[in-house]
Amino acid sequence: MSTRDGIADRIGTFGHEAVRNGWTTERFAVLGLIGLVLLAFGPSFQVYLFTEFMIVALFALAFNLLYGYTGLLSFGHAMFFAGGSYGMAMVLRDVTPYAAEVVGSGIAPLVTFGLGAVGGVVLVLLIAVPVGWLSVRLEEIYFALITLAFGMLVYSIIIQNPGGLTNGTDGVIVTLGITEVAGAEFRLGERRTYYFLTAAVVLPSIYAIWRVVTSPFGTVCKAIRESPDRAAALGIDVTYHRWMTFVVSAAFVGVAGVLMAGLANVASPYHAHWTTSAIPVVATVIGGATFFAGPIVGAFVFLYVRWGISRFPALEAHWELFFGLMLIGVVLYFKQGAAGGLLMLRGWLFEVRAAYDRGGTDAALTYAKESTSTRLGRIGGSSDGKRGDRE
Amino acid sequence: MEPSTTLAFVGLADVVIGLSLGSRLFLIAVGLSLIFGVLGVLNFAHGAFYMIGAYVALTVTNQLIDNFWIAVVAGALAVGLIGVLIEVGTIRPLYERAEGELDQLIVTFGFVLVIHEAVRFVWGSQPYSMDAPASLAFSVSIAGSTFSAYRLFVIGAAFVVMAGLWLFVTKTYFGSLVRGTSSDREMASMLGVDVPRLYTAVFFLGSFLAGLGGALSAPLQSTSPALGDQVIIDAFIIVVIGGLGSMFGAFVGAMLVGLMQAIGPQFIAAGHIAIPFVAMVIVLLLRPEGLFGGIGE
Numbered sequence: 001m002s003t004r005d006g007i008a009d010r011i012g013t014f015g016h017e018a019v020r021n022g023w024t025t026e027r028f029a030v031l032g033l034i035g036l037v038l039l040a041f042g043p044s045f046q047v048y049l050f051t052e053f054m055i056v057a058l059f060a061l062a063f064n065l066l067y068g069y070t071g072l073l074s075f076g077h078a079m080f081f082a083g084g085s086y087g088m089a090m091v092l093r094d095v096t097p098y099a100a101e102v103v104g105s106g107i108a109p110l111v112t113f114g115l116g117a118v119g120g121v122v123l124v125l126l127i128a129v130p131v132g133w134l135s136v137r138l139e140e141i142y143f144a145l146i147t148l149a150f151g152m153l154v155y156s157i158i159i160q161n162p163g164g165l166t167n168g169t170d171g172v173i174v175t176l177g178i179t180e181v182a183g184a185e186f187r188l189g190e191r192r193t194y195y196f197l198t199a200a201v202v203l204p205s206i207y208a209i210w211r212v213v214t215s216p217f218g219t220v221c222k223a224i225r226e227s228p229d230r231a232a233a234l235g236i237d238v239t240y241h242r243w244m245t246f247v248v249s250a251a252f253v254g255v256a257g258v259l260m261a262g263l264a265n266v267a268s269p270y271h272a273h274w275t276t277s278a279i280p281v282v283a284t285v286i287g288g289a290t291f292f293a294g295p296i297v298g299a300f301v302f303l304y305v306r307w308g309i310s311r312f313p314a315l316e317a318h319w320e321l322f323f324g325l326m327l328i329g330v331v332l333y334f335k336q337g338a339a340g341g342l343l344m345l346r347g348w349l350f351e352v353r354a355a356y357d358r359g360g361t362d363a364a365l366t367y368a369k370e371s372t373s374t375r376l377g378r379i380g381g382s383s384d385g386k387r388g389d390r391e
Numbered sequence: 392m393e394p395s396t397t398l399a400f401v402g403l404a405d406v407v408i409g410l411s412l413g414s415r416l417f418l419i420a421v422g423l424s425l426i427f428g429v430l431g432v433l434n435f436a437h438g439a440f441y442m443i444g445a446y447v448a449l450t451v452t453n454q455l456i457d458n459f460w461i462a463v464v465a466g467a468l469a470v471g472l473i474g475v476l477i478e479v480g481t482i483r484p485l486y487e488r489a490e491g492e493l494d495q496l497i498v499t500f501g502f503v504l505v506i507h508e509a510v511r512f513v514w515g516s517q518p519y520s521m522d523a524p525a526s527l528a529f530s531v532s533i534a535g536s537t538f539s540a541y542r543l544f545v546i547g548a549a550f551v552v553m554a555g556l557w558l559f560v561t562k563t564y565f566g567s568l569v570r571g572t573s574s575d576r577e578m579a580s581m582l583g584v585d586v587p588r589l590y591t592a593v594f595f596l597g598s599f600l601a602g603l604g605g606a607l608s609a610p611l612q613s614t615s616p617a618l619g620d621q622v623i624i625d626a627f628i629i630v631v632i633g634g635l636g637s638m639f640g641a642f643v644g645a646m647l648v649g650l651m652q653a654i655g656p657q658f659i660a661a662g663h664i665a666i667p668f669v670a671m672v673i674v675l676l677l678r679p680e681g682l683f684g685g686i687g688e
Binding site for chain 1: 490
């Protein structure tokens with residue numbers, strides 16, 4: 001039908017036919033995994049960038065558990081990101097010398113990495129349980145403000161270097177050693193190795209978050225987002241559920257922080273600053289908070305647009321400008337974000353094609369013009385989308 | 392700064408420095424609080440507005456006309472106009488939206504990024520400094536300590552602005568419209584108040600004050616693109632402690648935070664960073680409406 005035969009069309013056609021032929025989620029998952037393995041043999045920098053993308057995607061996805069699913073905007077999630085980083089870095093620093101004696105030098109680095117990860121998540125939970133308990137008593141802007149205050153409190157403690165634990169503004173260096181398994185050596189910090197390690201942690205984490213949001217617990221969260229009062233009337237303990245969501249969200253952000261410490265080779269106080277808390281906000285809003293995969297799309301846009309901009313020296317220094325403009329544009333005009341935008345675009349293209357089938361190029365152009373102008377006419381109008389029917 | 396454990400080390404000099412810091416913070420916080428009190432918008436870009444005020448003022452004195460007072464007015468007016476453009480263009484469409492408060496917070500955060508980059512594009516990343524006006528470039532000796540006259544002038548300016556705003560809100564017709572609209576928007580609208588225009592006017596006033604604060608602070612600190620990120624956090628602390636929407640609260644909160652930052656390090660080495668956040672958390676938990684009530688009260 002269409003004269004164009006671009007790669008997107010081919011993928012789309014392939015996808016439709018695959019579904020028609022009884023392809024299951026499992027088959028697509030296998031295809032995705034093959035893609036992930038192939039990507040590992042790409043250029044070294046792309047491997048690094050994709051690793052960072054997976055970490056930021058997990059960060060944003062965990063953040064959105066609280067924002068998109070429970071309606072609480074946290075501006076302090078950097079404290080958990082840094083908590084994971086520092087927990088990992090401090091365990092590695094203090095345990096590495098003894099680990100080799102206990103488990104033998106071969107797998108010691110892998111074991112200490114595991115211990116570090118556990119340390120990071122435990123540290124995050126130690127912060128998140130009391131902070132969450134206190135914070136969820138407040139709503140909307142007050143919740144954003146108190147999380148911001150707690151986040152900056154953690155930042156100021158890290159800067160202060162209590163007991164020589166955090167090494168002040170320099171942060172704690174993370175060195176991942178060489179693991180020997182069955183005669184083969186893996187340098188954990190090597191980009192491709194770390195890429196697989198990250199994928200092995202991030203993919204199950206994403207699946208775990210998916211299971212959380214599709215569980216009865218996740219349904220309760222959505223009910224609370226839509227109307228806390230009605231949820232409470234149904235006998236749901238709103239505060240308790242918000243608290244638990246906060247803790248789960250923080251724990252997964254901690255996992256992302258652990259991975260970031262290994263990727264950046266340092267647990268830096270910058271990871272705790274409020275500007276880091278803004279990263280998942282930007283990614284989630286741009287990607288679309290009402291979709292499960294929205295934050296993943298947003299993280300992809302965030303890192304790859306930034307990378308694309310960095311290829312133009314004139315623009316490189318000013319990449320934040322684009323994200324600022326995107327943020328404003330998305331909130332004003334595309335409340336569903338990029339994920340929603342893609343779905344909208346897909347539907348619109350189908351409509352245009354239907355018009356083309358009916359009356360050729362002219363009809364398609366007329367339809368495109370009319371639908372665009374009605375869409376533009378709605379700009380600045382009232383709420384739309386799922387989250388609009390709250391009042 | 393030497394940590395010490397006794398009150399005897401808190402001298403007049405520390406108090407004056409704390410008040411001067413507090414005065415500068417008041418000028419940014421009061422606009423933030425005013426806008427929140429009337430419009431219900433928490434303007435994340437308010438620190439960036441303050442920064443623009445400082446940049447415009449120092450560009451005017453260093454490159455255009457060497458007149459401090461014109462520079463201050465230019466800085467404040469420029470920021471006021473930018474505020475109007477932002478309010479009409481991007482904040483107004485969100486008033487009616489459910490969860491509009493969070494959307495407004497995110498949109499104004501978008502402007503933090505945009506303004507940060509715009510400032511770096513226009514003025515570069517290097518810090519600038521600016522001289523105090525020649526008429527105030529002398530020092531005053533009080534009880535054995537010397538203070539620059541300009542520092543004392545800024546403290547005075549904060550008191551004047553506080554008094555002026557208080558009179559404006561409580562004694563003028565426009566002030567009564569502002570108070571009425573902030574307490575019941577729909578009723579004010581039905582009584583014939585042009586609410587959108589009033590909102591824009593209040594946003595102009597709040598932005599103007601941020602610009603004024605930035606311009607008056609320019610001789611006391613170095614102005615760099617990092618300035619906005621720092622002051623917005625201070626301003627948030629202040630309006631939370633004082634009470635979001637309360638002008639008097641902003642005044643007391645600003646002076647408290649200024650004093651905490653000046654005197655705190657003498658008790659806890661990191662006092663000036665950590666103490667204000669602890670105070671903010673405690674106030675939010677025990678009294679989310681802050682130490683003082685709503686606007687004009």
